[in-house]
Amino acid sequence: MNCAECRDNLVACIEGLLDPEETLQCRAHLEACAACRAEHAAIAHLQHQLVERGQAAAHVSIVEPVMRRVRAVHEEPERNSIVSIILKHRWGLGLGATAGAVAVILITLASTPKVQAAAAVVMTRGAEAVANLSTIHIRGRLRTAPQDNFSYINPDFDFVTVEIWKQLQPELKWRVDKPGRSAVMDGQSTVLFIKPDFATKVGQPSSSAFDTQWLHEMADVSQTLNSELSASKLHGWPVTLAQEQGADGKPKSIVTVEAKSGLLAGDYLKNKFFGMADTRRVYVFDDQSQLLESVQVYLHADSGEKLIFELDQIDYNHPIDPSVFQLQLPVNVVWQQEMQLLPDNEKYAAMTPEQAARTFFEACGREDWAEAGKFCTMTSGLKEFLGGVQVVNIGNHFTSALTLIGGPLFVPYEIKLKGGYVKKFNLALKKDAKTGRWYVDGGI
Amino acid sequence: MDLTDKEYVQHCRDGHPDDFRLLVLRYQGPLFSYLMGRLGNRSQAEEAAQESFVRAFQSLKKLRKPELFYSWLLGIAGRVAKEQFRSWKRRQQDREVAETIMAKPADTLAEYPLDEAIAVLPETYRQVILLRYYEELSCLEVAQRLDMPLGTVTKTLSRAYTLLRQELQAREGADRTTNHTEHP
Numbered sequence: 214m215n216c217a218e219c220r221d222n223l224v225a226c227i228e229g230l231l232d233p234e235e236t237l238q239c240r241a242h243l244e245a246c247a248a249c250r251a252e253h254a255a256i257a258h259l260q261h262q263l264v265e266r267g268q269a270a271a272h273v274s275i276v277e278p279v280m281r282r283v284r285a286v287h288e289e290p291e292r293n294s295i296v297s298i299i300l301k302h303r304w305g306l307g308l309g310a311t312a313g314a315v316a317v318i319l320i321t322l323a324s325t326p327k328v329q330a331a332a333a334v335v336m337t338r339g340a341e342a343v344a345n346l347s348t349i350h351i352r353g354r355l356r357t358a359p360q361d362n363f364s365y366i367n368p369d370f371d372f373v374t375v376e377i378w379k380q381l382q383p384e385l386k387w388r389v390d391k392p393g394r395s396a397v398m399d400g401q402s403t404v405l406f407i408k409p410d411f412a413t414k415v416g417q418p419s420s421s422a423f424d425t426q427w428l429h430e431m432a433d434v435s436q437t438l439n440s441e442l443s444a445s446k447l448h449g450w451p452v453t454l455a456q457e458q459g460a461d462g463k464p465k466s467i468v469t470v471e472a473k474s475g476l477l478a479g480d481y482l483k484n485k486f487f488g489m490a491d492t493r494r495v496y497v498f499d500d501q502s503q504l505l506e507s508v509q510v511y512l513h514a515d516s517g518e519k520l521i522f523e524l525d526q527i528d529y530n531h532p533i534d535p536s537v538f539q540l541q542l543p544v545n546v547v548w549q550q551e552m553q554l555l556p557d558n559e560k561y562a563a564m565t566p567e568q569a570a571r572t573f574f575e576a577c578g579r580e581d582w583a584e585a586g587k588f589c590t591m592t593s594g595l596k597e598f599l600g601g602v603q604v605v606n607i608g609n610h611f612t613s614a615l616t617l618i619g620g621p622l623f624v625p626y627e628i629k630l631k632g633g634y635v636k637k638f639n640l641a642l643k644k645d646a647k648t649g650r651w652y653v654d655g656g657i
Numbered sequence: 658m659d660l661t662d663k664e665y666v667q668h669c670r671d672g673h674p675d676d677f678r679l680l681v682l683r684y685q686g687p688l689f690s691y692l693m694g695r696l697g698n699r700s701q702a703e704e705a706a707q708e709s710f711v712r713a714f715q716s717l718k719k720l721r722k723p724e725l726f727y728s729w730l731l732g733i734a735g736r737v738a739k740e741q742f743r744s745w746k747r748r749q750q751d752r753e754v755a756e757t758i759m760a761k762p763a764d765t766l767a768e769y770p771l772d773e774a775i776a777v778l779p780e781t782y783r784q785v786i787l788l789r790y791y792e793e794l795s796c797l798e799v800a801q802r803l804d805m806p807l808g809t810v811t812k813t814l815s816r817a818y819t820l821l822r823q824e825l826q827a828r829e830g831a832d833r834t835t836n837h838t839e840h841p
Contacts, residue, residue: 283677
C-alpha cells in the first residue's frame with residue numbers, strides 16, 4: 214500500500230471497516246511512513262475532540278421545551294402580561310431604583326394616582342390580550358375529594374387532577390374535569406355529571422357553572438390578575454412583585470397576592486372552598502417569553518400554610534378536539550328533578566331544618582325512595598350508600614355568613630350505615646323558592 | 658432521507674412551525690456542546706440553547722441563506738451566551754457574591770473553535786459529522802440513515818476532517834496574527 218492508497222483508506226482503517234488483509238497493509242504502511250503516521254495522528258486527535266464534544270452533548274434533550282416556546286411564539290398573539298406592563302412602567306412608578314435582577318418590588322395599588330393609572334392600563338391591555346385568545350387548556354392539581362364540588366378544598370386530602378378546556382372563539386364552549394365529575398358547556402346548554410350516574414342540566418349556555426368559577430378565572434390569566442389587583446386595591450390585600458432567578462437559571466417575575474376570604478375564623482365554610490379561603494396565590498412568569506409558567510395557591514390553614522393547588526400546564530391557542538365538549542353519559546344516568554309542589558306540600562314546607570334532615574335520613578333507612586326523593590334526587594349510588602341507614606342523632610342547625618346571601622345552612626347529624634360505619638357530619642340544606650321545602654345541597 | 662436545512666427552514670417559513678422540531682433535533686447536540694464550552698455550566702448551556710433556538714425561529718424570515726442555518730444559529734447562540742454571561746455578572750455584582758459558582762473565564766470563545774469550524778462546513782460534510790459524533794451513529798448506521806454507500810460515508814468523513822483541520826489552522830493563524838480574544 215502506498216501513501217495515496219493509505220490516506221484514501223485511513224478513515225476506514227480507523228473505523229475498523231477494512232477487511233483484515235487491507236488493515237494489515239494499512240498498519241504496515243503507517244509503521245513505515247512518518248508522513249502518513251502524522252496524518253493518522255492528526256485525524257485521531259480531531260476524532261478525539263469530536264468524541265468529547267459529542268459526549269458533552271449526550272442526553273441533551275431540549276426539543277420539547279423549545280417546541281413549546283416555538284408554538285407559543287407562532288400561535289399566540291402578542292401578549293402584554295400584567296407583569297410585563299408593570300415592569301415596563303416601573304420607572305414611571307418610581308420603582309426603578311429597585312429594579313435589579315433580584316430586587317423585590319412591593320406594589321401598593323392604592324398608594325398613588327400614578328400607580329392606579331398604571332393599573333388601569335394593565336387591566337385594559339390584559340383584557341385585550343384575552344380577547345385575542347381562541348382556546349386555553351389548563352391542568353393542575355388540587356387537594357380535594359375526587360367527586361366533591363369543583364371548588365371544594367381540603368388540606369388533609371391528596372392532590373387530584375383538575376382540568377379546564379375553554380374555547381373562546383368562534384363560540385364559547387368549556388369543560389371542567391376532575392376524577393369524579395365533569396361539567397360541560399357545549400354552546401347550547403351546561404351539564405354537570407357526577408360519577409357514576411347523576412347529572413343535572415342548565416338549559417342554556419353559561420360562562421361558568423357548578424362552582425367552576427375559580428377555574429375559569431384561572432384560565433383567563435390576564436383577567437385573573439386584573440381581578441386580583443382590583444380586589445387587592447379594594448380590600449387592601451398585599452400584592453408583591455418580585456424578580457428572581459428560577460430553578461432553571463432564567464429570570465422570573467413572581468406576583469404574589471395574599472387573598473382574604475372575609476369570613477370570620479369560626480365560620481363553617483371558611484377554607485372549605487376555593488373562593489372562601491385565605492390563600493397566598495403565587496403567579497410565576499418567565500421574563501423572556503412573558504408567559505405564565507406556574508401558579509401555586511397556599512392555604513393559610515389553622516395547622517399552617519399548605520400548598521392546595523398547583524397549576525402545571527397551560528396551553529394557549531392549541532386546537533381542542535370537538536369531542537371534548539361532548540359529554541358521554543351512561544345509559545342509566547339519573548337526571549336531577551326540578552322540585553314540584555306536592556299534594557301535602559305544606560307539611561314539608563313547615564318543617565324545621567332538623568325535622569327535614571331526620572325525615573330524609575329515616576326515609577333512606579326505610580328505603581322509601583319516593584319520600585327521600587322529596588329532599589334529594591336519589592341516584593343508585595346514594596341509594597346504595599344510605600339504604601338501611603339508622604339515625605343516631607340530629608343536632609341543631611347552624612349557619613355560615615354565606616347563608617344570609619343564599620348559601621345553605623347546616624344540620625349536624627350522626628348516622629349508622631348498614632355496614633356498621635358511623636358517620637358524623639353536617640347536612641347542607643337549602644330552601645327551594647318555588648315549593649318552600651328544604652332540599653339537600655351537600656354534606657352526605 | 659433527511660431533508661436539508663434549507664428545506665426545513667422553507668417549511669417553517671411556509672407555515673409549518675412543527676418542522677422546526679427537526680432542526681432542533683439535528684442541532685441540539687452541537688449547539689449545546691458549543692454553549693457548554695462557552696458557559697461552562699450545563700443548566701446555563703441548556704437554557705442558552707433553548708433561547709437560541711427560539712430566537713432563531715422568531716427571526717427565521719430574516720435568514721437570507723437558509724443553507725447556512727446552523728452557522729447563523731451559532732451566531733445567535735454566541736450573542737445569547739454573551740447576554741447570559743453579562744446577566745450573570747450583573748447578578749453576581751448585585752448580590753455581592755464572589756465569583757465562585759461559574760469560575761469560567763470570560764474569554765472562552767477561542768477555546769472552542771471546533772464548533773464554529775463545524776458550522777462552516779458544507780452541509781453534506783457537516784451532516785455526516787453530526788450523525789457520527791453527536792448522534793453517535795456508526796459509519797454503517799450513517800450510511801443507512803443517509804441512504805449512501807458505506808465507502809461514500811468514509812470518504813465524506815475523510816474530506817470533512819481535512820476541511821475541519823484547514824479551518825482550525827486558519828483560525829489559529831488568525832488568532833496568532835491579531836492576538837485577539839473575543840469576550841462573551
